[in-house]
Amino acid sequence: xxxxxxxxxxxxxxxxxxxxxxxxxxxxxxxxxxxxxxxxxxxxxxxxxxxxxxxxxxxxxxxxxxxxxxxxxxxxxxxxxxxxxxxxxxxxxxxxxxxxxxxxxxxxxxxxxxxxxxxxxxxxxxxxxxxxxxxx
Numbered sequence: 001x002x003x004x005x006x007x008x009x010x011x012x013x014x015x016x017x018x019x020x021x022x023x024x025x026x027x028x029x030x031x032x033x034x035x036x037x038x039x040x041x042x043x044x045x046x047x048x049x050x051x052x053x054x055x056x057x058x059x060x061x062x063x064x065x066x067x068x069x070x071x072x073x074x075x076x077x078x079x080x081x082x083x084x085x086x087x088x089x090x091x092x093x094x095x096x097x098x099x100x101x102x103x104x105x106x107x108x109x110x111x112x113x114x115x116x117x118x119x120x121x122x123x124x125x126x127x128x129x130x131x132x133x134x135x136x
Contacts, residue, residue, distance in 0.1 A: 073112045077103055081125055088132040097129060 051057050080100040087096035101122055108118035 070112045073107050073110070077107055077113075077121070080104075081121070084125060085128055085132065088129045093129070093133070097125070100125060 051060060077100075080096075080103050084093075084096040084100040087093045104113075104118045104121050104125075107113050108115045113121075
């Protein structure tokens, strides 16, 4: 049904539900079975082919875990940057800035973002905070 060889390529997933209704690509699980709307929201990318090789199936699982973890870290960086800018000119400015820079450095060390991207983020953040503090 889901996998098999046809001229050396995996067969595409049949996008039809058990009731005979066509499923949208966002309702397909990586294994090919339909899932609820919650899982469909979590899974934004659409896969139309399923790997047949065990090592590739494992690699796909690992990549998906890393993608979700990296997305969460990048989201946290964005939130921390916004918090640091919001705290500019207040008593909590130094602590918020310290925490933000710490998270940016940690993300670069873990490989979530490139080290030059981390340096750029820190530089721009400091410049924004200086400009806000200078205005106030």
